[in-house]
Amino acid sequence: MVPLWLLLWRNRFDFLSEFSLIESCFVSKAKTMHAGTNVANGDDASVHALEPNQELVVSTDTAVAGVHWPHDFPLEKAADRAVCAALSDLAAMGAEACWAWVSVVAENKHALTLMGQGVADALNRYDVELSGGDTVHAPLNSLNITVAGVLEKNTSMQRKQAKTGEKVWFLGQAGFAALGLEQWLNDQKDGSFVKYFSEITPKLQQGKALRALGVRCCMDVSDGILQDAGHICEASNISMRLELSKFPNWLSLCEQIGEEKATQIVLSGGEDYGLLFTAEPDMHGLDAFAECIGECVEDRDVSTSVEVYCEGEKVNIAAPGYNHFAV
């Protein structure tokens, strides 16, 4: 006798158990075992040891089909992106990435297999252990990625630690991912910017290097530089002046798409996962990593805490970054 609730509620799965599926789609493909893991994937929870001088750093990110990637975008790449976006948060703190817990909601087994492959690809690329997770069969493909890393106590780079007089730096490409997405949506699947959307490179090595150099304030830019710079200003109680012409590839971008669109896309385009950080003006060695795009100034007015200039001329800022729950 099968109970009513099972018939009504859930489908049975007779020829390959969920556990075998998790094993074949995820666990067998993820290669990294972290030395600090004492109980690995497969128990109710995973158990991990930290070194005495270490702190734990944790972030979580959800990516949903139709929101974070177009429905016709390859699921392996979508899953790879989701892992990299989560790792980018650890990079921004300056942490060493160690462990990931991955929950996948999939429309069918094929989708699960594809997402499993993308998750494993990204975790293997960055030597991060798959420490746990679950799978759910439901009519909307999505992933939740929780990642954890470690760093030496009291050294994390934080949004609130920017200071007046510091320079503002950016490491990465601003706006390229948004242009890549636009090309994809316009059916230019081979467009020159598409790779910047389809492949995220979390700046893990650079984040650790910046922290080692003494950088105290850093964040990853996922919602557009203007909005994310505003978060640093708010948390640190400062203002920022940014100079568009100092951004990486500014001139080339203007040539390709025109200055008006370049302004918009550099300031508000999301999904770039570069690092925005501040540093004392006399800090050496940063040129090798990043471009100096502005400076931290005294906070005068919260509503205009980020001012943008282009070759000295003030730019009228139209729109901040992306926000969920728009109506």
Place this chain on the structure above:
Amino acid sequence: MVPLWLLLWRNRFDFLSEFSLIESCFVSKAKTMHAGTNVANGDDASVHALEPNQELVVSTDTAVAGVHWPHDFPLEKAADRAVCAALSDLAAMGAEACWAWVSVVAENKHALTLMGQGVADALNRYDVELSGGDTVHAPLNSLNITVAGVLEKNTSMQRKQAKTGEKVWFLGQAGFAALGLEQWLNDQKDGSFVKYFSEITPKLQQGKALRALGVRCCMDVSDGILQDAGHICEASNISMRLELSKFPNWLSLCEQIGEEKATQIVLSGGEDYGLLFTAEPDMHGLDAFAECIGECVEDRDVSTSVEVYCEGEKVNIAAPGYNHFAV
């Protein structure tokens, strides 16, 4: 100018930012601040310190509307359940619950608000800190909950640590949640079992107490006792004999729903979140927590590693627990 990708891709949200929404729906309602937290909710990642003798214990769980709760089930309670189900995994390891990272996918702001309330209710009830998370606007309500706790090094209760000769114990109600869900689906919203589905009580205090008593093998039962007992058998390379009549409220359940259905629901009904554990026969003090429902015997055959008896007579086992990705 609004870039094309924003128009095509995402809605703008003009009168209340996502950050304000997260603040009002989640952060302002969650009351617990954990002493080990050095960087709280609001940065790219949260940062936490462990005591030198502690290990980190982490689990993650996803709950989706229409899969883990019926579409007409209150969203606050669904969110509360999701948090408690995740905490139940920490209970099974014997950990002290400290931190949670919560990702919510919501159809609209009203759904987000309701789920935020349920998340906060559960976290506040068990003194767990909301350490991070995100929100996504998409057409299927769901939550991902990652929880972390601590325990003294090398004391976690694990599935692989059951031994031949140990007794098998169960703490909780077996099958009551499945009956409650059946009543809900049959439009008996005030049915006597409904509360066992709608309210999960993670056995956090009991898990810590069992670990302190010296219990080495424990798991939380979410997919039905038969399936979950099988996981212990497989991990520990043992078999189990369970006696149905020793289960909590067995006779009363038989009177209410008949022996055949009681057998099925006790063995295969999911969502109970009781603790199944094993202990040396001479371990004292367990009666106060749990019922002794069987014993661990030498493994003879993996395909029948769990044998079930009812008043000494062998029960023919029809169906294991629930599995996602049924076809």
